[in-house]
Amino acid sequence: MGILRKSVERLWLVVVLIVLWWFASAGSTSIFYPSLDTIVSTLWTDLASGLLIGYLGFSLGNLLAGLALALILGIGLGLLIGEIRWLGEAVEPFVDFLRSIPQVAIIPLIIGTFGLDAGPKIYSIAAGCIFPILLNTIDGVRGIEPTVRRFGKVYRISGPRYFRKVVLPGALPQIMAGVRVALPIGITVMVVSELYAARMGIGFYILNSSSTFHLTETWAGAVLVGIVGYLISIIFNLIERGSLRWYFKSGATTK
Amino acid sequence: MTTTAVTTPASGPVPGAAPELRVERLSIRFGQGESLNRVLEGLELSVAAGEFISIVGPSGVGKTTLLRCLSGLVQPTEGQVYVRGEAIKEPHPAVGVIFQDYSRSLLPWMTTAENIAFPLEGRFDKKERVARAEAALSSVGLAGQGRKYPWEMSGGMQQRVAIARGLAYEAKILLMDEPFASVDAQTRLNLEDLVADLQEKLGLTVVLVTHDIDEALYLSDRVVVLAGKPAAVVETLDTNFGDHRDQAATKSDPRFGEARTKILGILGH
Numbered sequence A: 001m002g003i004l005r006k007s008v009e010r011l012w013l014v015v016v017l018i019v020l021w022w023f024a025s026a027g028s029t030s031i032f033y034p035s036l037d038t039i040v041s042t043l044w045t046d047l048a049s050g051l052l053i054g055y056l057g058f059s060l061g062n063l064l065a066g067l068a069l070a071l072i073l074g075i076g077l078g079l080l081i082g083e084i085r086w087l088g089e090a091v092e093p094f095v096d097f098l099r100s101i102p103q104v105a106i107i108p109l110i111i112g113t114f115g116l117d118a119g120p121k122i123y124s125i126a127a128g129c130i131f132p133i134l135l136n137t138i139d140g141v142r143g144i145e146p147t148v149r150r151f152g153k154v155y156r157i158s159g160p161r162y163f164r165k166v167v168l169p170g171a172l173p174q175i176m177a178g179v180r181v182a183l184p185i186g187i188t189v190m191v192v193s194e195l196y197a198a199r200m201g202i203g204f205y206i207l208n209s210s211s212t213f214h215l216t217e218t219w220a221g222a223v224l225v226g227i228v229g230y231l232i233s234i235i236f237n238l239i240e241r242g243s244l245r246w247y248f249k250s251g252a253t254t255k
Numbered sequence B: 001m002t003t004t005a006v007t008t009p010a011s012g013p014v015p016g017a018a019p020e021l022r023v024e025r026l027s028i029r030f031g032q033g034e035s036l037n038r039v040l041e042g043l044e045l046s047v048a049a050g051e052f053i054s055i056v057g058p059s060g061v062g063k064t065t066l067l068r069c070l071s072g073l074v075q076p077t078e079g080q081v082y083v084r085g086e087a088i089k090e091p092h093p094a095v096g097v098i099f100q101d102y103s104r105s106l107l108p109w110m111t112t113a114e115n116i117a118f119p120l121e122g123r124f125d126k127k128e129r130v131a132r133a134e135a136a137l138s139s140v141g142l143a144g145q146g147r148k149y150p151w152e153m154s155g156g157m158q159q160r161v162a163i164a165r166g167l168a169y170e171a172k173i174l175l176m177d178e179p180f181a182s183v184d185a186q187t188r189l190n191l192e193d194l195v196a197d198l199q200e201k202l203g204l205t206v207v208l209v210t211h212d213i214d215e216a217l218y219l220s221d222r223v224v225v226l227a228g229k230p231a232a233v234v235e236t237l238d239t240n241f242g243d244h245r246d247q248a249a250t251k252s253d254p255r256f257g258e259a260r261t262k263i264l265g266i267l268g269h
Helices: A002-025 A036-048 A051-083 A085-099 A103-114 A118-142 A146-154 A159-196 A202-211 A215-243 A245-254 B063-070 B112-120 B126-139 B155-168 B185-202 B213-219 B247-252 B254-266
Strands: B021-030 B037-047 B052-056 B078-083 B095-098 B173-177 B205-209 B222-227 B232-238
Touching (some): A002 A036, A036 A051, A051 A215, A118 A159, A146 B095, A159 A215, A202 A215, A215 A245, B021 B063, B052 B213, B063 B173, B095 B155, B112 B126, B112 B155, B126 B155, B155 B185, B185 B213, B185 B247, B205 B213, B213 B222, B213 B247, B213 B254
Parallel strands (some): B052 B205, B052 B222, B095 B173, B173 B205
Antiparallel strands (some): B021 B037, B021 B078
C-alpha cells in the first residue's frame, strides 16, 4: 500500500499534464505543434525500426564514457587538491578559470581538434561534467571533521588507505551531490555535441529532423531525451541511497 | 579484581624504571608579534609506566594543547616529548588517544567492529583483526555488538567503542581528552570504573585531561594542576586512597575531601 500511495503522489500530476497535452494538441494541423498522438506514434515507429535504439545506444554510450572519465578525474583530482594544501593553492586559480568557460561554447573547439568520431563527444561530456564533481569533491574533503583527521594521524593511517577508507567516504555525500548536478549537464552536452558534426545519435536525430522540417520527429526526440533523463535520475537516486546508507540513516537518527 | 590474563602487571609506578612519557622544558606559542599567544611555558612532566595521571585546570589553560603535544599531533615551539625514551616528531605507535567528541572520531561509514579493526590493517590479517576487535568489544562490555553502526548506539556505548579501539591497537599509553564530558552522569561513573578497571588489568599508562576534579582524584595516582598564562604546573598532588577504589567509599574518604579543597583553593575557588 505504501509504495502504491507514493507512486500516486508522485505521478498524478504527470498523468494530468499528459492527458491535457493529449487533448489540447489533438487534431493539430500545425507542423510546429503536432498532436501528441502523432508524436508518440512517430517515436514508436522509429524505436521499433531500430533506428532510434541504435542512436540512443550511441548517445548513451558516449554519456556513460564521458561521465566515467569525469568521475575518475574529478574525484581523483578533487581528493588530491582538497587534501594537499600546497597543491590546492597552486591549482585552484586554473580550476576557477576553466569552469567559467561555458562547456557548450568549446564543443566546436574540441570537435575541431579531435575530429568527428565518438571521442570528442566523450571529451565534451567529460569537460562539462567534471567541474561540479571536482568542486564538490574538494569541498567534501575540506569539510571532513578535524577529529577524523586527528584520529587518522594518531592511529597512523596513511597513504592510499587513508584516501580510500577515510577521505573518500567522508567526502562521498558531497561528491554525490556534485554528480547529481553533473548528470543533466552531461545529457545536455551529449545532445549538443551531436548537433555539430555527427552522423548518428539522438542529438543528430533532433537536428536532422528539424532542418528537414520533420518536426514531429524533433518532438519525438526531445520527448525521448526527457524520458532518458528521468530514468537516469531514478537510477542515480537508487545508487545514492545504496552507497550513502550510513549518511541518510545517521542523519535520520540525530533528527 | 579478578585476574584472568597471563600477565597482570600491577598498577602504579615502578620505582627506578625509565619514565614511559617525559616532557622536557615544553613551550608552546601560537601566532607572532602582537597576536603572540604563549600557551605553555617551560613545562616539565614525567609519567611512569602503569601510572594514571590527570591534568586539571581552568578552561582554556592549554590542557588539550598539552595532550595533543603528547600525542604528536602538535609540535612544541620549544622542548621535547619523549615516549618510552624516544623523542617524538609524530604520533608514537604505543600511544592511543580517546577523543572528547567520540561521535566524530568514530567513522560513521564503518560498523563498530570495522572501526576497531581498521587501525590494525597492515599489522594483522583479516581473521586476526576480526578476532581482536571482538575481544576488545568484550573487554569494554559490548560483546556481540560489532555489527552495529556507531550512530545506532548511545553516547556512552560509542565512547566504549572508542576505548576498545585504543585497546585493540595495543596502545600502552592512553591519552584521554575529556572523554566523559558529553555523557550523562550515571554513564560517566560507569565509564570511569571501566577505565580504572582496564588500566589496572592491562597495566596501561593513562594521561587524563579533565576539568572535573572529583573524576581526576578518583581515577589517578597523581593529579597535575595547570594554571596561569602561559600555563605551568602549579601543583602535583599524589592521591593516597589506595588502589582499589569505589565511587561511594573513595569519594567520602576525608582525604578525598581535603585533596579536593586543596585543588579548588589553588584554582581560586
